[in-house]
Amino acid sequence: MDSHLDYTFRAMASDVRLLIGPRLRRTAPAPLDAADREKAFVLEFGRRLSRFSADSELSALNGDPRLTVPASALLRAAVRAGLWAAECSDGLVEPTLVGALECVGYAVSRDGVTPASLCTALDSAPARRPARPDPASRWRQIVVHDEAGTIVRPRGVMLDTGGTGKGLCADAVACRLGGYARFLVDCGGDIAVGGLGAQFEPYEIDIEHPLSGDRIGRVSVDHGGIATSGLNVRIWRRPDGSFAHHLLDPSTGQPAWTGLIGATALGESALEAETLSKMALLGGPDAARRVLAEHGGVIVHDSGEVETVGPLEDRLSTPAPSRAVA
Amino acid sequence: MAAVATTSPRRGPRAAAGPDRITVMLLTLTVFLVILAVLAWQMRSAPPRPVHRTVVLRRVYETRVVETVVGAAGGAGSVTQSVSSSGSAAGVAAAATTRTS
Numbered sequence: 001m002d003s004h005l006d007y008t009f010r011a012m013a014s015d016v017r018l019l020i021g022p023r024l025r026r027t028a029p030a031p032l033d034a035a036d037r038e039k040a041f042v043l044e045f046g047r048r049l050s051r052f053s054a055d056s057e058l059s060a061l062n063g064d065p066r067l068t069v070p071a072s073a074l075l076r077a078a079v080r081a082g083l084w085a086a087e088c089s090d091g092l093v094e095p096t097l098v099g100a101l102e103c104v105g106y107a108v109s110r111d112g113v114t115p116a117s118l119c120t121a122l123d124s125a126p127a128r129r130p131a132r133p134d135p136a137s138r139w140r141q142i143v144v145h146d147e148a149g150t151i152v153r154p155r156g157v158m159l160d161t162g163g164t165g166k167g168l169c170a171d172a173v174a175c176r177l178g179g180y181a182r183f184l185v186d187c188g189g190d191i192a193v194g195g196l197g198a199q200f201e202p203y204e205i206d207i208e209h210p211l212s213g214d215r216i217g218r219v220s221v222d223h224g225g226i227a228t229s230g231l232n233v234r235i236w237r238r239p240d241g242s243f244a245h246h247l248l249d250p251s252t253g254q255p256a257w258t259g260l261i262g263a264t265a266l267g268e269s270a271l272e273a274e275t276l277s278k279m280a281l282l283g284g285p286d287a288a289r290r291v292l293a294e295h296g297g298v299i300v301h302d303s304g305e306v307e308t309v310g311p312l313e314d315r316l317s318t319p320a321p322s323r324a325v326a
Numbered sequence: 327m328a329a330v331a332t333t334s335p336r337r338g339p340r341a342a343a344g345p346d347r348i349t350v351m352l353l354t355l356t357v358f359l360v361i362l363a364v365l366a367w368q369m370r371s372a373p374p375r376p377v378h379r380t381v382v383l384r385r386v387y388e389t390r391v392v393e394t395v396v397g398a399a400g401g402a403g404s405v406t407q408s409v410s411s412s413g414s415a416a417g418v419a420a421a422a423t424t425r426t427s
Contacts, residue, residue: 014427166427188427208425218421230426264424 005031009039012046012166013111014188018173021182021197028179038173042187045169049078049161051098052109061151062098062158071144071151078161079151080144081168085275091133091250093278096142098158100253104244110234118211118232118261121243122302130284131249131256166190167227167274174270185270190227192270198222204317210262211304217316225270229277230262230300247282258284262300265292266312 005020018038020031050056057075082095143152166187174192177183182197193203202222206215210230234246249256263280267273280288280299288299289309296312
């Protein structure tokens with residue numbers, strides 16, 4: 001007899017869902033106790049790393065005038081994940097855009113705020129072009145010292161771990177669930193899958209269309225991560241009537257309009273999948289096909305057209321009706 | 327004729343024929359206590375009797391518990407927990423969805 005705990009709660013301005021299978025180790029707590037424990041972990045994770053909370057560790061770091069700031073292991077891990085994403089994407093997905101995010105109107109949490117219409121925003125959006133890295137590459141000047149327990153960054157550079165935080169959190173919880181036969185950790189759509197049992201009974205994961213909310217397709221995942229980035233949730237109208245969203249072009253500090261409104265990526269971890277999905281969306285259609293070629297993914301064009309990329313083409317149980325690129 | 331003298335046995339208390347009553351009682355009590363101690367020692371050193379463990383096997387075919395807490399503090403507006411188990415794993419873990427968040 002197989003059994004699963006299905007546990008959902010709200011954290012980090014998203015729905016977090018845990019699916020936990022039977023225990024592998026006799027000493028492991030019951031799945032419900034483990035879920036309670038992981039819920040506390042995720043809430044703590046979000047509380048300490050929130051950019052919008054004045055008393056978070058991240059806000060304390062950003063407000064500290066010193067060049068070298070003591071930082072907890074969690075904060076160092078989160079910043080290191082952001083730097084890893086920047087390194088992987090050559091600066092396209094980077095953690096030093098806090099000032100630009102605040103300038104475009106994302107200074108406070110948008111949790112619970114109804115997003116603006118993406119279709120209307122696309123009609124009035126500027127000409128599409130791929131986002132590019134910031135030539136200044138300020139993220140390269142950030143150093144995390146684990147031995148000293150400090151983070152060193154240039155004066156005035158504020159950090160945002162939100163771009164990679166949910167993926168990192170999903171991976172962290174997945175690591176903590178090693179005593180169970182199979183498990184899935186869904187942090188607001190950034191999903192980590194693991195456990196021996198998942199190798200034999202993979203999880204079915206639906207991909208949601210950013211415009212219609214319909215299911216694009218269903219993919220079986222037996223390990224690693226899958227994540228989606230899109231423009232449809234964190235989008236708003238500015239006082240001048242133009243539209244803005246939270247995925248910025250690092251070279252301009254303005255919202256990126258690249259011809260894509262959504263990208264889903266698979267990866268070896270949720271953090272990698274999240275980074276790849278953001279790279280794909282920010283890079284535009286051509287770059288997305290290259291970025292997603294190895295692990296596979298789905299991109300959604302401004303028109304709503306869906307395109308499967310790489311190995312995912314064969315793994316979608318409901319293939320997208322539009323063209324597929326091998 | 328020679329006279330035969332006969333003496334009749336004396337019927338009085340026997341002064342030194344054996345241990346007195348108190349001694350007998352003390353000896354009896356001592357023997358009793360020794361036997362009691364030996365029995366107690368034997369019971370302690372005896373191998374423990376096997377413990378009969380009762381194993382209750384319970385097969386749960388379907389259980390579902392749903393708990394909803396509305397208005398929880400700390401950004402967790404609502405919590406829904408569901409526990410389910412059944413013979414079919416596929417029916418238990420509904421598909422997750424990856425979406426923009």
